[in-house]
Amino acid sequence: MSDEYLRAMEAQRRAFEAQFGSLEEMGFEDKTKQMSSDEHESDTSSESSSNEDEDEDLGVYQSGDSVSSEEDESDDNESTPVVVKFTDSTREYTGPSKTEQKLLKSGKSYVKPKAPPKSKQRKTKEDEDDIKNDLELQRFLDESHILANFQSQNSGADLTLQTMNSDGMIGNARKHTINSRLKQLSGINSTKDTKLEKMPISMRKGMVKSRQDKIAKYEQEARDGGIVLSHVKKGEFRKIGGSLTIDERIGTGIKSKLDSKRRFRQKGLKINSVGRSTKNGLVISQRDIDRINGPPPGTKGKGKGKRR
Incomplete structure (x- = not known):
């Protein structure tokens, strides 16, 4: 060479x-x-x-x-x-694999396979117990005013051999607790305001002012004593005991300060429904029928164009 x-x-x-x-x-x-x-x-x-x-x-x-x-x-x-x-x-x-060589010979580009999705970390038994305990604690704080007023006021008819040593609520405490839970559940998707007891507006304003002063004093005493109180929404009155019928007279809060988002109900799952439900039955329009049946045969790929 x-x-x-x-x-x-x-x-x-x-x-x-x-x-x-x-x-x-x-x-x-x-x-x-x-x-x-x-x-x-x-x-x-x-x-x-x-x-x-x-x-x-x-x-x-x-x-x-x-x-x-x-x-x-x-x-x-x-x-x-x-x-x-x-x-x-x-x-x-490391040389190319057989699949890569075949793709190169056929003129196609090699695409890496997608990585499998990472498995979500499953909740342990301790996490489930923590969530359960948090819910029970929140409910206990919400119903503490009922327990403070009615738990110690049991009549002889309420005390039986089964309920004498029971830690659960009995009598008026149980009745008012269930009533408050039902009101809380019914108020989630309610769109109408509850009707209050009729009285002069000046009297209602005075009752609202007195209620706000009592709540402020109650919260101040709780802060000074290191007592944990339940969370209250903006504009809503805190339940501090006393007469339980006060909500029917002055309401549960000030309407102008309440959050407006709570007025939209929880719709739940999104389901593709057909028609609209009325008191006379289900009404289905011609547009819904055409959408379900699809285009007529022979018009595939042909647009109708814009109507004038």
Whole structure:
């Protein structure tokens, strides 16, 4: 082979090694090095033989130390630093799989499969118990005013052999507790305001002002004593005991301060219904019928256009 071809091969090999690394590190055999080494050995052998012949003709003798020093200098001059760049964390080369090779041959691009969705962390038994205890604590705080007024006022008819040592509520406390829970549930989706007892407006304003003063005093005493109170919505009166019929006279809060979002009922699941329900039955329009039946046969892909 010519010297120019070998130089070109050597330059190409060095450029490849600088970018991707040597073929031997990837697990392949580098044949260009063998070819260059064979050529180099043949050249060196021919040069050494010619030099020996010349030395013999001239009668010059060189020591082994001088020859080795010259060889070391030539090796130092020929050796150059090799820069290797690796983009991956490992130096091992992994070839394309069979599926990737088939896609490349067919002219299609390889798309990585989507990673499976991560499984949601399941709630443990402790989490369920914590939620249950939180709900019970919130209900206990909401109904504490009923317990304070009626729990100790039990008649002889309420106390029986079954309820004597019971921790549950009995008598008037149970009745008022169930009544408050029913009112709370019915007020979730209620759209109409509850009707209050008729009285002069000046009297109602005075009762509202007196109620607000009592609530403020009750909350201040609770803060001073380190007592935890239940959460109350904005504009809603706190239930602090006393007469339970006060809600029917002044209401449960100030209408202007109550949150307007609570007036929208909870619709629950979104279901694609048909028609509208009236007191006379279900009314289905022609538009709903056409939407369910679909377009007539023979008009597939043809638009009706804009009506004028």
